[in-house]
Amino acid sequence: xxxxxxxxxxxxxxxxxxxxxxxxxxxxxxxxxxxxxxxxxxxxxxxxxxxxxxxxxxxxxxxxxxxxxxxxxxxxxxxxxxxxxxxxxxxxxxxxxxxxxxxxxxxxxxxxxxxxxxxxxxxxxxxxxxxxxxxxxxxxxxxxxxxxxxxxx
Amino acid sequence: xxxxxxxxxxxxxxxxxxxxxxxxxxxxxxxxxxxxxxxxxxxxxxxxxxxxxxxxxxxxxxxxxxxxxxxxxxxxxxxxxxxxxxxxxxxxxxxxxxxxxxxxxxxxxxxxxxxxxxxxxxxxxxxxxxxxxxxxxxxxxxxxxxxxxxxxxxxxxxxxxxxxxxxxxxxxxxxxxxxxxxxxxxxxxxxxxxxxxxxxxxxxxxxxxxxxxxxxxxxxxxxxxxxxxxxxxxxxxxxxxxxxxxxxxxxxxxxxxxxxxxxxxxxxxxxxxxxxxxxxxxxxxxxxxxxxxxxxxxxxxxxxxxxxxxxxxxxxxxxxxxxxxxxxxxxxxxxxxxxxxxxxxxxxxxxxxxxxxxxxxxxxxxxxxxxxxxxxxxxxxxxxxxxxxxxxxxxxxxxxxxxxxxxxxxxxxxxxxxxxxxxxxxxxxxxxxxxxxxxxxxxxxxxxxxxxxxxxxxxxxxxxxxxxxxxxxxxxxxxxxxxxxxxxxxxxxxxxxxxxxxxxxxxxxxxxxxxxxxxxxxxxxxxxxxxxxxxxxxxxxxxxxxxxxxxxxxxxxxxxxxxxxxxxxxxxxxxxxxxxxxxxxxxxxxxxxxxxxxxxxxxxxxxxxxxxxxxxxxxxxxxxxxxxxxxxxxxxxxxxxxxxxxxxxxxxxxxxxxxxxxxxxxxxxxxxxxxxxxxxxxxxxxxxxxxxxxxxxxxxxxxxxxxxxxxxxx
Numbered sequence: 077x078x079x080x081x082x083x084x085x086x087x088x089x090x091x092x093x094x095x096x097x098x099x100x101x102x103x104x105x106x107x108x109x110x111x112x113x114x115x116x117x118x119x120x121x122x123x124x125x126x127x128x129x130x131x132x133x134x135x136x137x138x139x140x141x142x143x144x145x146x147x148x149x150x151x152x153x154x155x156x157x158x159x160x161x162x163x164x165x166x167x168x169x170x171x172x173x174x175x176x177x178x179x180x181x182x183x184x185x186x187x188x189x190x191x192x193x194x195x196x197x198x199x200x201x202x203x204x205x206x207x208x209x210x211x212x213x214x215x216x217x218x219x220x221x222x223x224x225x226x227x228x229x
Numbered sequence: 230x231x232x233x234x235x236x237x238x239x240x241x242x243x244x245x246x247x248x249x250x251x252x253x254x255x256x257x258x259x260x261x262x263x264x265x266x267x268x269x270x271x272x273x274x275x276x277x278x279x280x281x282x283x284x285x286x287x288x289x290x291x292x293x294x295x296x297x298x299x300x301x302x303x304x305x306x307x308x309x310x311x312x313x314x315x316x317x318x319x320x321x322x323x324x325x326x327x328x329x330x331x332x333x334x335x336x337x338x339x340x341x342x343x344x345x346x347x348x349x350x351x352x353x354x355x356x357x358x359x360x361x362x363x364x365x366x367x368x369x370x371x372x373x374x375x376x377x378x379x380x381x382x383x384x385x386x387x388x389x390x391x392x393x394x395x396x397x398x399x400x401x402x403x404x405x406x407x408x409x410x411x412x413x414x415x416x417x418x419x420x421x422x423x424x425x426x427x428x429x430x431x432x433x434x435x436x437x438x439x440x441x442x443x444x445x446x447x448x449x450x451x452x453x454x455x456x457x458x459x460x461x462x463x464x465x466x467x468x469x470x471x472x473x474x475x476x477x478x479x480x481x482x483x484x485x486x487x488x489x490x491x492x493x494x495x496x497x498x499x500x501x502x503x504x505x506x507x508x509x510x511x512x513x514x515x516x517x518x519x520x521x522x523x524x525x526x527x528x529x530x531x532x533x534x535x536x537x538x539x540x541x542x543x544x545x546x547x548x549x550x551x552x553x554x555x556x557x558x559x560x561x562x563x564x565x566x567x568x569x570x571x572x573x574x575x576x577x578x579x580x581x582x583x584x585x586x587x588x589x590x591x592x593x594x595x596x597x598x599x600x601x602x603x604x605x606x607x608x609x610x611x612x613x614x615x616x617x618x619x620x621x622x623x624x625x626x627x628x629x630x631x632x633x634x635x636x637x638x639x640x641x642x643x644x645x646x647x648x649x650x651x652x653x654x655x656x657x658x659x660x661x662x663x664x665x666x667x668x669x670x671x672x673x674x675x676x677x678x679x680x681x682x683x684x685x686x687x688x689x690x691x692x693x694x695x696x697x698x699x700x701x702x703x704x705x706x707x708x709x710x711x712x713x714x715x716x717x718x719x720x721x722x723x724x725x726x727x728x729x730x731x732x733x734x735x736x737x738x739x740x741x742x743x744x745x746x747x748x749x750x751x752x753x754x755x756x757x758x759x760x761x762x763x764x765x766x767x768x769x770x771x772x773x774x775x776x777x778x779x780x781x782x783x784x785x786x787x788x789x790x791x792x793x794x795x796x797x798x799x800x801x802x803x804x805x806x807x808x809x810x811x812x813x814x815x816x817x818x819x820x821x822x823x824x825x826x827x828x829x830x831x832x833x834x835x836x837x838x839x840x841x842x843x844x845x846x847x848x849x850x851x852x853x854x855x856x857x858x859x860x861x862x863x864x865x866x867x868x869x870x871x872x873x874x875x876x877x878x879x880x881x882x883x884x885x886x887x888x889x890x891x892x893x894x895x896x897x898x899x900x901x902x903x904x905x906x907x908x909x910x911x912x913x914x915x916x917x918x919x920x921x922x923x924x925x926x927x928x929x930x931x932x933x934x935x936x937x938x939x940x941x942x943x
Contacts, residue, residue: 077480094480094500101500105455110447111440113621115572116653120876123572151440158439166438170430170842173850174302175437176444176572176621205885208876210572210622211302212853213846214884 085153095141111151122207125180132187151179165224173211278402282335283357290399295329297336301623303905304843316358320385326432331595331615341593344807344903368405428842443619445591463869464720465517472510479505517719519869529667536714541698545708550682554673562736564931566864567663573621574656579636580646585612591620598633625724663725664690670740678748682708704771705759727906734910738802773805784832785812800918802911807903810834815915824923836899848908849890855912857882
C-alpha cells in the first residue's frame with residue numbers, strides 16, 4: 077500500500093492503495109467516481125474509458141502506479157454542467173438504451189473529436205468500433221458523434 | 230485505506246481509516262450528497278399529494294410518476310410515465326419519473342420479461358392517469374361551481390374556457406385528493422393522443438451522460454464490504470475442500486466464507502478481494518458428467534434419430550403426405566450456447582440485519598429476489614425490502630436470482646452489508662445460458678409446389694419444449710407434426726432475449742426459404758400463399774393473427790422495393806413473437822468479392838407505438854442483437870467449462886459490423902403489444918437468406934463465422 081497523489085478532474089485526491097490497483101477501481105471504490113464503468117477488465121469493451129493527459133485510456137487496465145502526475149479526466153469532469161458538445165449530442169440524439177456503456181462511448185468520442193474535429197464517417201466508425209454497446213445503439217452513437225463534430229469548434 | 234480530497238471542498242469525501250482487520254468504515258461522509266447511493270424513491274416525492282400508486286402531484290406542479298417495472302434498457306421508465314401523463318394531460322416538462330421499489334401491494338407484475346410490461350399495464354396506467362384527471366376536474370368544478378362538462382384540461386392545467394378561468398394541477402391537488410375515486414373512468418379516444426406516439430427522450434439521459442450513480446454496481450453504502458465468489462470452474466463439479474489461509478492473510482480481506490459450492494472472499498475493495506480470490510486453494514469432485522460441445526453435437530444427432538419425442542402439435546396425416554410428395558426437403562439447423570453479456574455484470578447488495586433484509590440491485594424479478602432472501606434468512610417476505618436500480622442490460626440474465634441469493638448468504642454469514650460483484654469472467658462462465666439447440670425440418674411439396682406436409686423436431690437442453698408449435702407455419706399446412714426431445718444438462722440454462730424463438734425463428738425462416746426455392750416460388754409470394762391458406766382453410770387452430778402477418782410482410786416488401794434492386798441480394802423473414810409481428814428484409818451487397826450485409830428493412834406491428842424514439846431504437850437494437858449473435862456469438866464447452874471467458878474470446882458485434890436498419894411501424898390503432906424482443910427473432914434469417922442469394926450457400930448453423938460456407942466467402 078502506498079499513498080498516491082492523483083490529479084482528477086482538476087482536483088487533487090489521495091488514495092492509499094496497492095500500486096497494481098487499476099485506476100478504474102480506485103475511481104470507483106476509493107474516490108466515489110462511479111461514472112466510469114467496469115465492463116470486462118481487459119480493455120476490450122471501453123466502458124471504463126477516461127482521459128489521461130487528454131488521451132483516451134482504458135482505466136481497467138491501467139495500474140494506479142503508472143498514472144503518476146498525469147491529469148485524469150472522467151465523465152464527471154468532462155464538463156461542469158454536462159454540456160460538453162458530445163454530451164449534448166448524446167442527449168439530443170437520445171442515444172442511450174440501458175446507458176451503461178455510454179460514459180465510455182462519450183469519453184472516447186470526446187477525445188477523438190478533439191484531435192479530429194472534422195472526421196469522416198469511416199474515421200468515426202473505426203474509432204467507435206473499439207467500444208461495445210450490448211443494446212446496439214451504434215446507429216445513434218454514430219449520429220451523435222457526427223452531430224457533435226458539426227458543433228465542435 | 231485512506232483517501233482524502235485536497236481541494237477547497239475538503240469534506241467532499243472523507244474516508245475513515247480502517248486499521249487492522251476490524252470493521253471497515255468505507256465512506257465516512259460528512260456530505261451525504263457526495264455519496265454514490267441511490268435514494269429512497271418515496272422520499273423524492275415527499276410533501277406531494279398522493280393520488281394513487283402511480284403518481285403524486287406537488288403544490289409546485291411537479292408530477293411524480295412511479296415506474297414499477299425494472300428498467301434494463303427497454304425504455305419502460307420513459308414509456309410507462311408517458312401513458313399515465315397522456316391520460317392525465319400532464320405537462321411532460323413537469324413530470325419527474327421515479328423507479329418504484331418492489332411493492333406487491335401497490336403493483337402487479339413488477340417483472341421485466343417476455344416483452345409484457347406495456348401490454349399488461351396499458352389499461353392500468355391509462356386508468357391511473359385518467360382517474361387523477363377526473364379528480365382534478367371535479368375539484369375545479371366544485372371550486373368554480375360550473376359543470377364538469379364545461380371544463381377541459383391541457384398541459385397540467387384545468388381550464389374553464391368560457392370564463393377564462395384556469396388553475397394548475399398543483400393548485401388543485403389538495404382538494405382533488407379529497408374527492409371520492411370513481412368506479413369507472415372514461416379513457417381518451419386514442420386518436421386524440423398528444424404525447425403517446427411522440428418521440429420522448431430517455432428520462433435518465435442527463436444522469437447517464439454525466440456519470441451519475443444509477444446502476445447496481447454504482448451502489449455504495451457506509452461500511453459495505455465487497456465479495457467475489459469462486460464458483461466451480463466447470464458445470465458438474467462440486468466443492469470438496471477449501472484452503473483459504475493464504476487468501477485470508479491478503480491485505481483488505483475480512484473473511485472467507487463457504488456456502489453450497491461457493492467460496493466467497495469478503496473484503497474492503499473489489500481489487501483486494503479479486504487478488505485474494507486468486508490464491509484460494511480449492512479441490513472439487515465430479516458430481517455430474519462434465520459435458521463438452523462435442524458431446525452435445527453427438528447427443529443431438531442421436532436424439533433426433535431415436536429420441537423419445539413428445540408430440541407438441543399434430544394435424545392431418547403426415548406419413549401419408551410425405552409418401553405422396555413430389556418433393557421432400559430436409560435440413561437441420563443448430564446454434565451454440567450464448568451468454569447474455571449484459572455490459573453491467575451481475576452484482577447485488579444485501580444487508581441482513583437483526584430486523585430484516587435490505588436488498589438493492591439490478592434484477593428483472595425483484596419479487597423472486599425477495600422471496601429467496603426470505604427463505605435464506607427465515608424472515609417473512611414483508612421484512613425484505615428490494616430497491617430496484619437501473620440495469621446495464623438484462624437480456625433475461627437478471628430473471629435469475631442467483632446473485633441476489635449469493636449476496637444474502639454472504640451478508641448473513643459476515644453480518645455486514647455486502648455487495649457481491651461478478652467479474653466479466655464470472656459473468657460469462659457463471660451459467661444460465663441460452664442453450665444450444667438443434668432442429669430438423671422436413672417439408673413435403675406436391676407437384677404444384679404446395680407445401681402439403683411439414684415436420685419439425687427440436688432437441689432442446691433443459692428447455693422443456695424448444696418449439697413454438699402454434700406459431701406459423703402451423704395452421705397453414707394440412708399435415709403437420711411438431712415434436713421435441715429433451716437433453717438434461719448440468720450446464721445451467723435460462724431465458725435469453727426472445728427465449729426459444731431467438732433461434733427457432735432463424736431456423737424456421739431459413740428453412741422456409743429453402744422450401745420456397747424448391748417449390749420454384751418467390752420467398753414472399755410463397756409465404757403469402759401459406760397465409761391465405763391459413764385464413765381460408767386453416768389446418769387446426771390458428772393462434773396468430775394472419776392479417777397482421779400479411780400486413781407486415783407486404784409493408785416490408787414495399788419498403789424494401791422487394792426484388793427490384795439491382796446488385797442487391799435480398800432475403801426475407803417474418804415472425805410472430807411476444808404478441809407482435811415483425812417482417813424483415815436483409816440486403817447483401819458483394820464488395821470486393823465479399824458479401825456484406827448493408828441494410829435491414831423492418832416492418833413492425835406492435836400496435837400503438839408509445840414512444841417513437843424509444844421504439845425505433847428498440848427495433849434497431851433488436852436487429853443488431855439478432856444479426857450480431859447470428860454472425861459471431863459462439864460459446865463452446867470443454868469438460869464442463871466454457872472455452873470463452875471474456876470479450877476477447879466471445880465476440881460481440883461492433884459498430885463497423887452493423888447494417889443500416891430502416892424501421893417502419895404499422896399504424897393500426899391496436900392496443901400495444903410487446904417490443905423488447907420481437908425485432909430480434911427474424912433478424913438472423915433475413916441476413917442468412919440474403920447471404921444465400923448472394924452466394925448460393927446456406928448458413929444452417931450459427932455463428933456464421935464458424936460455417937465453412939461463410940469462411941470461404943468472407
